[in-house]
Amino acid sequence: MLTSIVGTNWGDEGKGRMVDLLSEHYDIVVRYQGGNNAGHTVINEKGKFIMNLMPSGILREKTVNVLGPGIVIDPEHLYGEAQRLQEAGIEITPEHLKISDRATICMPYHKLLDGLEEDRLADKKFGSTRRGISPVYADRYMKKALCMGDLLHWDSLRERLEGIIEWKNLTIERGYGHTAIATDEVMEWLEKFALCFTPYICDTTEYLGAAVKDGKSIIFEAQLGALRDINFGIYPFTSASTTLSAYAPIGAGIPYAKLDESIGIMKAYSSCVGEGPFTCELFGAEAEALREAGGEYGAATGRPRRVGGFDVVASRYGTLMQGCTYVALTKLDVLSYMEQIPVCTAYELDGRRIDRFPASIDELNAAKPIYEYLPGFRCDISKCRTPESLPAAAMNYIKYIEKAIGCPIKYVSVGAERDEYITLF
Numbered sequence: 001m002l003t004s005i006v007g008t009n010w011g012d013e014g015k016g017r018m019v020d021l022l023s024e025h026y027d028i029v030v031r032y033q034g035g036n037n038a039g040h041t042v043i044n045e046k047g048k049f050i051m052n053l054m055p056s057g058i059l060r061e062k063t064v065n066v067l068g069p070g071i072v073i074d075p076e077h078l079y080g081e082a083q084r085l086q087e088a089g090i091e092i093t094p095e096h097l098k099i100s101d102r103a104t105i106c107m108p109y110h111k112l113l114d115g116l117e118e119d120r121l122a123d124k125k126f127g128s129t130r131r132g133i134s135p136v137y138a139d140r141y142m143k144k145a146l147c148m149g150d151l152l153h154w155d156s157l158r159e160r161l162e163g164i165i166e167w168k169n170l171t172i173e174r175g176y177g178h179t180a181i182a183t184d185e186v187m188e189w190l191e192k193f194a195l196c197f198t199p200y201i202c203d204t205t206e207y208l209g210a211a212v213k214d215g216k217s218i219i220f221e222a223q224l225g226a227l228r229d230i231n232f233g234i235y236p237f238t239s240a241s242t243t244l245s246a247y248a249p250i251g252a253g254i255p256y257a258k259l260d261e262s263i264g265i266m267k268a269y270s271s272c273v274g275e276g277p278f279t280c281e282l283f284g285a286e287a288e289a290l291r292e293a294g295g296e297y298g299a300a301t302g303r304p305r306r307v308g309g310f311d312v313v314a315s316r317y318g319t320l321m322q323g324c325t326y327v328a329l330t331k332l333d334v335l336s337y338m339e340q341i342p343v344c345t346a347y348e349l350d351g352r353r354i355d356r357f358p359a360s361i362d363e364l365n366a367a368k369p370i371y372e373y374l375p376g377f378r379c380d381i382s383k384c385r386t387p388e389s390l391p392a393a394a395m396n397y398i399k400y401i402e403k404a405i406g407c408p409i410k411y412v413s414v415g416a417e418r419d420e421y422i423t424l425f
Contacts, residue, residue: 001026001217004245004262007225008318010234010272012298012305013265014330014413016040019056019221021411021418022263027216028064029057030208032251033241034223035072035106035136036081037129039298044418047088053078055221058097059090066204069102070241070251072136073148074111075194099197100204100253101149108189109168109181110135116176126237126275137240139164148201151194158187205253212257220248220259226318234364237276245322264324264407266315268332268397270308270344273298277364280308280344294334309342309371312404317357319405328411329398333381333420340373341397345404374400382415387424398424 005022007013020042023029036052042059043049049059053073057063067073082092110132117135118125128134139145144164150157162183173180211218222243227233229243242251245262249255269290272278282290287307290296296305319327335341347354347367358364377393384390390398390412402409413421 002212002220002249002257002260003218004220004222004248004259004322006222006245006248006262006264006322006324007228007243008264008266008315008322008324008327009225009270009311010227010278010314011038011224012271012273012296013225013267014328015222015265016042016051016056017330017413017416017418018263018265018328018411019219020044020059021421023057023060023063023219025217026057026063026219028066028208028211028218029055030066030068030218030220030248030252031055031071032068032220032222032248033070033243034239035131035133036074036077037131037133037239038223040221040223043416046090049085049088051081054081054085054097057219057221058085058092061091061096064095065097066208066252067097067099067103068204068252069100070247070253071100072104072106072133072140072241073099074106074131075197076189077131079193079196094199094202097200098202098204098207099148099200101147101152101201102205102253103148104136104140105146105148105150105190105194106132106136107146108186109165109172110139112172112178112181113168116172116178120176129274134240148194148197151190151198152201154195157190158183161186208252208254208257212254218252220245220252222248226321227314229321232321234276234361236361237274245324261325262323263410264319264322264327265330266318266327266405267294267330268310268335268401269294269342270311270314271296271305272307273303273305277361277367278306278308279347279364279367280311280314280369281306282308282342286342289337290334293337294331308369309344310401311344311369313344313347313355313357315401316405319407324407326408326410327402327405328413329401329409330413332394332398332412333414335397336377336380338376339378341376343372343374343400344369345372346370382420384414385422387422390422
């Protein structure tokens, strides 16, 4: 079974929690795009873990975890993440974690350039995490990036790096007026944080290809959501990578493989970190109450997330873009305090009601939410484990969302712990 677990909205939908839950039944978990610019939060019997680069299957001893060629790796961040996991008793070995030799290294100058550009943009900034993601993906396509496999050829790496840094300093020093970067400092950084990962670097395409041939089950774990996709998201307020399910085999390094199913993850309400249009956004006391109830702060940045009611228009579009077989609905329990549940059923644009998700950033900025309110269930549902144990209003809300997005909901989370969920079919 080859399964993708993907976000249908703006990210932070709870993908890591679902990967952690379902990985018990899979042999391998693969991260196939993105970097450490978003985080997956997992809470289980071992504790609370926030992982930005590590696949969420790392918390299971028998699951092999792969960082595929489609991702970008900041070795310093990965080093810190590995240290924290090991301190919590999670063993990280080359049998447990495999890093693609084709994965791109996110260098210190990528992070520097990311921050310099956000500062230059000032109030027109994109809301970058300043972790170098866009600059490193740009370099990958400019054919001026280093890959993890280059660490295995240390003697020739410096010569390549010197040429790249000479080119980079044209922008850093002469463009932004910042102090030039030195090759020696970058080499020291690589030696300190990157060389320790050489035992983990391998041809993951060969490894995964053999796994597919042998009938191994694989989860492809996405970062962010459909609305942050570089091609089909709220461009230019997107990530720099392809966040869609269809890209999973490519980013994992086995483009010839065919997915068996795509599981879309969405919250029972909406949340968004960063800049860009967010039509369903709520404000004031209503927003603050929802943000606090859901603990809506970015796993990677700690930034308060913007929040809104469930967005039918955006979620239906995201479900379609991800080609969802079925959906996992997360954080239903968060809505327990509401007497009435806000739902953005459509948008108003130029005085007209629309049900489509606009591609134009100007249309998205101009669109206004059309809200309706559904009855709340006003009780603690965290102990519910069957559909029959849910209050009628909660089940009606689930059925409403199913019909609105045109896709069945299979899983519903009713709490943050690993076992706090319901399987509907």
